[in-house]
Amino acid sequence: MPETTTTDAHVAVLAFPFSSHAAVLLSGVGRLATSAPNTLFSFFSTAQSNNSIFAATRQPNLKAYNVWDGVPEGHVFSGRHQEDIDLFMETAPQSFRKEIEVAVVETGRRVSCLVTDAFLWFGAEIAEEIRVPWIPCWTSASTSLTSHVLTDLIRETINDCAGLAGREDETLSFVPEMSKIRICDLPTGILFGNLESVFHRMLHRMGQMLPQAAAVFGNSFEELEPDTTNYLKTKLKSFLTIGPFNLVNPQPPVPDTFGCLSWLDKQKPASVAYIAFGSVATPPPAELVALAEALETSKVPFIWVLKDSLMTLLPKGLVGNGKVLTWAPQQKVLGHNAVGLFITHGGWNSVLESIAGGVPMICRPFFGDHSVNARMVEAVWEMGVTVKGGVFTREELLSSMDLIFVQEKGKKMRERVGAMKEAAERAVGEKGRSTQNFMALLNLISS
């Protein structure tokens, strides 16, 4: 790729250091750093986050800086939900400002552009103070972003129509681009959950601030979400989908500690269920038991990622039919031709990785954007199903596995995921839309 940068550009990158957010941002920024070797990239996250995502060898023009996690010395966590996020967000604007100054002194280059996780809406204020463009990265689907940009409209419309009660299954007919999404599928923080929590106020503010950004870039591709992508192009100064990141920047090699891949080599094509719920979610014990029983009854071979502490819940004979482990090289597993089903929470990276592997899904959403992603899998792309009633039951799992592994409908789903996989590969190919968008982004950040 041609070098298009001026020689003194310095991009400050502010990460949201929880779940897989920082890793996804680093994956996008790593690609920019490779394509613009004369531009410096200073990547700011907490020490814990940086230690977990920065490999020993990185591009020489990409350097990690640690910011304070906001946890006061001697603080004892109360176990309150998202306490770590609340503490971080309280001090984050000042912590980032302070560390940016350190990077400026150390590199001898003033910052020329501010890239942030889109969650960090105060990036708009920092960018204004230092008079540089603000370019946020949205690490999830264009459709979930649309719902955040439209939060005020959605709240007003629902309130004008006498509130939410009994209307959860209605579709968002007043937003034509999201007309297959139901009210109950909306990400938490728009109508559901504690709307006054630090996290949800942050999402609301983000939706209001993003139209000020010089450009927003996202980990999706236009062919996957044409309607909401086009809508965002009208609402934001510039909206550039440059994904899927997993196809252009696959996961760095991770050791196959548990021998998943060699075990998969011995299984029949499209016969194995892979089960994982991302970096945060865990189904409650009763659902884990329902899942274990469904696997045992169906005899479907499986790879199941599960926390160590929960393994005692599984029936003793179960493991004979598969592998239960604490972490898998997910992208490689989903890319293996033996895998025919992904049982997932619907995290955006998992959805994109399932598409890249051509694997249909059973989605069991938990929070955040999982429900809207799962709805798209089922009702828009028809590449899988979402569990009814929101929880796993043995009977429904058995019938969904039968549908995907055995029935004609399942075959059609596999064909549709396969076609979308090809569309994704075209998008990041030499002349693809995501590649063109990436070049436009590269010009923006390094000029």
Ligand SMILES: O=c1ccn([C@@H]2O[C@H](COP(=O)(O)OP(=O)(O)O[C@H]3O[C@H](CO)[C@@H](O)[C@H](O)[C@H]3O)[C@@H](O)[C@H]2O)c(=O)[nH]1
């Ligand atoms: O055994 C495992 C389990 C997970 N992963 C990886 O972990 C990531 C998980 O990402 P994702 O599916 O997006 O789930 P979360 O970590 O829960 O992601 C958070 O961030 C996403 C956007 O970045 C949002 O869509 C989710 O709602 C939010 O929970 C993926 O890249 C997986 O490949 C592995 O490599 N091995």
